[in-house]
Amino acid sequence: MSSVKLHPETLALHGGYRADPTTGAVAVPIYQTTSYQFRDTEHAANLFALKELGNIYTRIMNPTTDALEQRLAAMEGGVAALAIASGQAASTFAVLNLCQAGDNFVTSTDLYGGTWNLFANTFKQMGIEARFADPQDPQSFAKLTDAKTRCYYAETLPNPKLEVFPIREVADIGRKLGVPLIVDNTAAPMICRPLDHGAAIVMYSATKYIGGHGNSIGGVIIDGGNFDWAADKARFPLLNEPDPSYHGAVWTEAAKSLGPIAYILRARVTLLRDIGAALSPFNAFLLLQGLETLPLRLQRHCDNAAKVADVLKAHSKVARVIYPGLMSGEAKRRADAYLAKGRYGALVGFEVKGGVASGQKFINALKLLYHVANIGDARSLAIHPASTTHSQLSAEDQATTGVTPGYVRLAIGLEHPDDILADITQALGQV
Numbered sequence: 001m002s003s004v005k006l007h008p009e010t011l012a013l014h015g016g017y018r019a020d021p022t023t024g025a026v027a028v029p030i031y032q033t034t035s036y037q038f039r040d041t042e043h044a045a046n047l048f049a050l051k052e053l054g055n056i057y058t059r060i061m062n063p064t065t066d067a068l069e070q071r072l073a074a075m076e077g078g079v080a081a082l083a084i085a086s087g088q089a090a091s092t093f094a095v096l097n098l099c100q101a102g103d104n105f106v107t108s109t110d111l112y113g114g115t116w117n118l119f120a121n122t123f124k125q126m127g128i129e130a131r132f133a134d135p136q137d138p139q140s141f142a143k144l145t146d147a148k149t150r151c152y153y154a155e156t157l158p159n160p161k162l163e164v165f166p167i168r169e170v171a172d173i174g175r176k177l178g179v180p181l182i183v184d185n186t187a188a189p190m191i192c193r194p195l196d197h198g199a200a201i202v203m204y205s206a207t208k209y210i211g212g213h214g215n216s217i218g219g220v221i222i223d224g225g226n227f228d229w230a231a232d233k234a235r236f237p238l239l240n241e242p243d244p245s246y247h248g249a250v251w252t253e254a255a256k257s258l259g260p261i262a263y264i265l266r267a268r269v270t271l272l273r274d275i276g277a278a279l280s281p282f283n284a285f286l287l288l289q290g291l292e293t294l295p296l297r298l299q300r301h302c303d304n305a306a307k308v309a310d311v312l313k314a315h316s317k318v319a320r321v322i323y324p325g326l327m328s329g330e331a332k333r334r335a336d337a338y339l340a341k342g343r344y345g346a347l348v349g350f351e352v353k354g355g356v357a358s359g360q361k362f363i364n365a366l367k368l369l370y371h372v373a374n375i376g377d378a379r380s381l382a383i384h385p386a387s388t389t390h391s392q393l394s395a396e397d398q399a400t401t402g403v404t405p406g407y408v409r410l411a412i413g414l415e416h417p418d419d420i421l422a423d424i425t426q427a428l429g430q431v
């Protein structure tokens with residue numbers, strides 16, 4: 001089925017799969033198998049030599065996972081995708097596919113804590129330097145770029161600040177300097193398509209809105225196919241120099257007959273092969289179930305969040321509401337430029353008057369909202385970062401990341417908005 005002209009809402013249901021060729025099954029089957037019978041030795045040899053594409057071993061590819069990958073790539077406007085074990089694995093692979101010891105990359109400071117640790121500590125131990133740039137100042141990315149800079153990295157809608165990243169501005173700077181922008185779009189699927197704004201690679205923690213039901217960990221990297229890796233061969237040696245782990249394959253050459261997929265091909269056949277962070281076929285199936293209703297769910301998530309933000313704004317116990325739709329100036333301009341009209345995501349931050357004690361009181365008084373360290377569940381979730389996710393930071397560092405003592409993060413779910421509001425209002429009443 002040609003999926004090129006279909007809308008994302010349709011692709012969520014039809015992309016990458018049309019009835020199982022053997023059984024006619026309409027739902028994507030769970031191919032719970034480790035390996036695949038080769039037709040003969042020539043077939044096997046061709047698969048290993050990448051002369052023919054096909055299934056070898058589930059650590060590297062699987063038909064259930066393949067349907068998920070094709071669907072996500074089509075929805076995002078990319079050329080191919082790699083689904084793997086977690087969002088953390090996706091960020092790791094996205095960068096490691098371009099950087100080796102001695103290299104650097106420039107990243108926005110506004111990151112998920114797990115990504116920050118990976119970049120600032122684990123990559124450092126591997127000899128890869130993360131250079132932190134201020135997302136409010138796109139030129140800071142250019143200033144930190146040198147001949148060893150392999151990519152830029154940012155999140156579309158980072159929490160707790162919820163200030164939308166200047167995707168086009170930084171992507172354009174990167175394209176002038178020959179540096180691709182990788183965007184973590186975890187908090188903004190459907191409402192932002194970073195590839196349309198110049199990003200080269202998009203990644204997700206599929207654990208969140210894509211799965212959408214809080215039952216599976218997974219991640220995905222989508223190759224936009226819009227970056228010429230061979231234009232500056234010295235900048236991307238991993239894609240342009242013979243790979244000793246694959247009989248000297250040069251990935252930009254090897255991918256030529258397959259389309260502009262050198263980046264994602266290498267990630268699969270070297271990083272996934274060697275590091276082994278494979279997604280289980282069962283989780284791929286669950287993520288597919290989530291994906292099928294993602295377009296509808298995101299609308300409801302966003303509509304509910306907008307209602308919550310409005311009520312909080314008018315509440316006497318709330319000092320401040322952090323929500324893109326209520327921002328002003330440049331932050332609001334970016335939210336409107338990069339997010340779908342009137343849809344500002346499902347995350348709402350607010351500061352309860354009275355500091356840490358009030359934030360904790362609010363959380364403890366909730367009856368419907370779950371108190372968990374997660375976002376993107378169908379159920380509404382809440383957390384008080386100062387006493388949990390950010391408790392190891394000094395008060396000063398907390399403030400830099402946007403966490404004030406009374407800050408509460410809400411990930412608004414799909415319940416009836418009146419029920420969500422009733423719970424939030426009663427909990428505020430007890431503060």
Ligand code: PLP
Pocket residue numbers: 086087088089091112114115155184186187204205206207208217218219
């Ligand atoms: N990126 C963002 C923006 C996240 O919020 C998270 C998890 O919270 C991750 C990446 C990591 O994803 P996972 O938990 O699936 O490994």
